Structures are given as C-alpha cells and as structure tokens.
Amino acid sequence: MIKKRCLLLIAALFVAISVAFATEPQVVVFNGKKYVAHTIVSGDTLYSLSKAYGVTEDDIIKAAMEISGERLSASQLKLGEKLFIPQKDEDKKRTKRSKSAYRTHIVERGQTLYSIAKSYKISVAILEEDNPTVDAAALAPGTELNIRRSEMGYATTEEIERVERERGATIEVGEGYHKVNPGETVYSLSRRYGITEEEFLQLNNLISSADLKAGMVVRVAKSAEDAESTKSGERAESTQRGERAEVVATDTTARDRRSFGEWIEDLFTADEEADSVELKPVDVEFLTLGRHNTLNVALMLPFHIRDKANSNYVDFYKGVLLAMEDLKAEGYSIDLSVYDTEHSAQKIKELVDYEDGLLDSHLIIGPVYEDELRYVLDLAEDNNIPVVSPLADIEGIKSPVLFQMQSEESFKYDKFSDVLDGSRELVMIYASSNDTAFAEEIKAEAKQAPMRELNFVFNRESYFYNRNADGSNGAFVDIKEYMRTQSAKAYVIVADRDTDIDRILTTLSSTRASIVDRGFNVGNYMIIGNRKWSRLANIERQSFFRNNVAFLVPYHAKRSDRAIRIFDGRYIAAYNTLPSMYSYRGYDAAMIFCRKMYEGIGRDIENELFMPLTTPYRFSYIDGVYVNTEWTLEQYTDHFRIEIR
Secondary structure, three states, rough: OOOOEEOOOOOOHHHHHHHHOOOOOOEEEOEEEEEEEEEEOOOOOOHHHHHOOOOOHHHHHHHHHHHHHOOOOOOOOOOOOOEEEOOOOOOOOOOOOOOOOEEEEEEEOOOOHHHHHHHHHHOOOHHHHOOOOHHHHOOOOOEEEEEHHHHOOOOOOOHHHHHHOOOOOOOEOEEEEEEEOOOHHHHHHHHHHOOHHHHHHOOOOOOOOOOOOOOOOOOOOOOHHHHHHHHHHHHHHHHHOOOOOOOOOHHHHHHHHHHHHHHHHHHOOOOHHHHHOOOOOOOOOOOOOOOOOOOEEEEEOOEEEEOOOOOOHHHHHHHHHHHHHHHOOOOOEEEEEEEOOOOOOOHHHHHHHHHHHHHOEEEOOOOOOHHHHHHHHHHHHHOOOOEEEOOOOOOOOOOOOOOEEEEOOHOOOOHOOOOOOOEEEEEEEEEEOOOOOHHHHHHHHHOOOOOEEEEEEEOEEEEEEEEEEOOEEEEEEEEHHHOOOOEEEEEEEOOOOOOHHHHHHHHHHHHHHHHHHHOOOOOOEEEEOOOHHHHOOOOOOHHHOOOOEEEEEEOOOOOOHHHHHHHHHHHHHHOOOOOHHHHHHHHHHHHHHHHHHHHHHOOHHHHHEEEOOOOEEEEEEEEEEEEEOOEEEEOOOOOOEEEEE
C-alpha cells in the first residue's frame, strides 16, 4: 500500500487531496512534522480535540497557521472539514540524523575494512567496535557491517591510513597496492605490475575482470620483495613515459575536502591528456529494489517562496500523486515524503542535517534550483541515492548521482539537422528588438548553410532591407520577388516582440499566398521559430499553420493524444482544474524514476527511451552528470496539423 505523506499549502488543498487519495484517516508530514488528519464532527471544540490528541489548543492553532497561513479560532470549526492536529512525540529531541543509529553496508569484492572506513570517513576503531564478530584480515564479500551514523564524516584519511600502517596493512600506491582509476582493467594492471591476470584475480579474491571497479584498492604484489620490485619498476616506467617520477599516488586528502563530483572532474583535468579523455560514468551502486520492497521517495519542492504560495509546484506535486496511483496499480509500494524547500538554501541545509526521512530515502526528486542541489548531493553521494533535477538546466554541478530531466542545450538542434546542413538557404529576419542569442545559436549550427540577413521595418506597411554588418538597413528587398525563387529556404525570425513576429508572419504568409494564386511556386518553404514561441499568447496560431512554422521545445503535451486525454480527465476529476505543464512533468518524473529503482538505475539507463505521456526522455552521462538529450520538434503544416518528432 502506498503511503502518501502529503505536504499541502492551504487547508483547502489538504482537503481536496485527502478526499481524493486517502482511504483511511492519515498521518501526513509537513516539513518533517507529523499531523493527524481529523474530520470535524458535531461537538468538536478546540478544547475537546486538545484533550483527545494530547496536545494544547495553542498547538492546534499554531499547526493551522503553519499549514494554511491563517489563524484558527473556535468559531471557525466547520462540520466535515479537515483539521490537521500535530502528532504528539514523547521525549523526541531534534538531533542530527537520529532515526536509525546505524546504516548497513554490504561488503563488495576487493573492499577492506580500511577502504570502507575511508569511504564513510569513520574511524577503524569505531567500525571494529560496532562489528565485533568481523575479522578485518578475512573480510568476505557479502558481509554486513554496521556503520554508526553519528560517527560518519569525522575521521580523516590520514588517521585511517596511520592505523593501516601501524597494523602492517599499507596500501599506498607503489608499495604493493594500487587504487583503481576509471578505465583501468585486470589486463592493463597485470601487465603494468608484471603479474598474470590469474595471479591478479587470486590476490584480490576476484572471480573475473568484471568485478574490478574504479576506486578499489587492490594488491599488485605477492610479497614485500615483489612490492619493492614493483615500486622500482613503476618509477622506471614512469620515467620512460616522460612523467614526473615523484607523482605516485592520488591526493586522497584533497579529495576529503571536496565533493565526489569535483574530485572526479579534477581526476581527469589534471592529466596532460585530459582533453582527449571522455568522462565515463562512475560506478555508483544504486539500490535495486525487489517488487516486494517499499521505495522511499523524497520530493523537495518550493511550495512557498517568500511566504507566497507557488501554484506551479503544487501542480507538479499533483502530477506526482497521480503517478503514485498508477504505480500502486502496477503493484509497487511507495512511501512518499514531501518537503517545502521555500527556495531557501538554508532551509535545505537544515532538512539535510536533521531530517531522517532524507537519509532513509532511496530516491530524491528535487530540489528545483541548481544553487540548492549541492547540499542534497553531499548526502546523496555519500549514500548512493539518485537525485532527480526535474526542471533545471544544470551548468555548474557535476555528480554521478544526478539526473537532469530538462533537455540538454547542446542537443537542441539535432532534430533540425536536415534543415541546417546546408541543403537550403537560411534567411535571418531581424527587427528593432531581437533575440541575438537565438541568432548566434542558429549560425553556430548552420556554418555550412548559405545565409542571408534581412531587416524588417513596419511603417504603415511592411518593408524588408538587406542587413549591414553593423545592423543598419542596406538596400531595399522586394520580398515578393525574393520568395518567387525556386530554391529551398528556411526563414529564421530573430525578432522577439509579439507585434513584430506577428507582422512578419502575416506578411510572409500573404505574400506566399499571392505568389501561389498567380501560378508560381515559392519552393520548399518553412519558418524556424524560437522555443519562446510556444508561450506566445498574442499571436494568431493560424499564422503558424500558413507558414509551416517549426520550433523546438523541451516539453510538449499534445492534448489530442490518447495518453494526455486520459491524464487530463483523471486530473480534472481529482482537482477540478486543467493540468499545467508542471503537472505533466511531475507525473513523468515519478513514473520514470520510481519504476527504474525497481529495474536498476545507473549505466543501463543510458539511451533507453522513456515516454510516460507524450514527451520523450533519453539520458546520457555527459560531463559528469546524467542529462536528457531529447528535444521535441513542433512542426505546424498548411494542412492545419501539428506534427511532433
């Protein structure tokens, strides 16, 4: 059974959603605090409710203020309405990550007690104290270790390595051990250290080369003598390659002071040949749930910004709830916790530090804004939790646990490749106000295409002029004569004012119609618009059809499609309003990633096509983050049809 712990902005919304989705009285969660959903019946008073639930009247009034922003009085209690009463917690203190004292770690092949201690930044002594039956010298794969949450993050690499050295378990590179870098294989390491592949596998208790993972510390020598020989050989080999002989180990101390994503980035950029190295996905072992397991999902959205309700993210949340219904029908069990981030980095930091629900999450959707992601990613990287950024175009953050749903900008014009490949002339049309960024994008993508630039001027009538290099008007252009040529053309409207765009579209369509009526042909003709055109409210859409307008958008919901019609009907029935684009995106986010948590997420997600409703998603690992490479091309035809590809 899916448990929905709902964060709601106002009491009315709480009522609507509770009625639509709850089958029994619910305990809901608002910013980590639990509330009992009580339906007002005859005889209820603030006093009687306070006694019944073991709280004060002030507690109930305060809860109403936190949820709805309005002060509650005894006279406002109305029969049948929902009242959310704070749940009494006996002797509960707000302590950092206190829900469970320990997390469980399953030992993988090649791991040692010391490497595990380093990964959690926990002292070896604490690890041994909490796991008294574990033999550090014979740590078998599959062993379960208790990791004390309160001690995670406090031990330094130097402290742990000091214990290693004292116990004769030195693992420094060049002394018989090696830290595996991305791209290294059993074959390459065995050749490098002068042992056979079979010896390498035997030394490290590995079954096959597939068990070797980046970040492992592996043995590369069978004895102290072999280690010294290996060390000398490494120096000689390094000198032969012209490398600095003193560089023999990764600076793990520096890594401790940075995020995992930053460390990976530096790992590649520090190499002299970094420019020729393609960044590959880091082996992050995300959890794969069995169908009988419950998936814990944290949804982090800015429902309030500067104390004002944000309806867009309420819509997103409603879409998520409909996805929860569908996932329940498919047999999945999902526990959804919702947090109001308030578009505040400080609020998110507090949630990360103190909310046990986040630490226990298997999947995090949100936060929305890039500048708020860092706090969540620190937690997620430490615990291998995938984080879904539902709306932001990520620019400055790299993390192997981050998935960007927003279409990646560098793939924007892939679906225009047959137009921008030089097979037709591009005609750039400017006006008094222009989207110069859009113009530069087109020019960069169409370097091989013949190009002409025109200025549009409206002075009671429409006029076109050749555009000079400084942007001024050149010679007058008879647009009718120009359009009569048989060559294929794509007109790119750079103007960004509604009035100018509308006038240009009207002029081109009427000119084209006049030419065709006289028995002439205008050749292969289309107009390329900006992605902003999908939001233009003051332009008659008939102009799009008459001009074969096409533009790219990151998201499209075609209302005539069956999937959208069904979704719209369910949404209207539940919320008595039409869904917005945010509603569709909320549904998509939940359906894609909740399902993948049961199927296995990570590298296998690459190049898999997802289409929960009508918009496609395809994720690739690029520059240290998983990004959606799909854009939607909207093509308006003169048959008054919209083609989507």
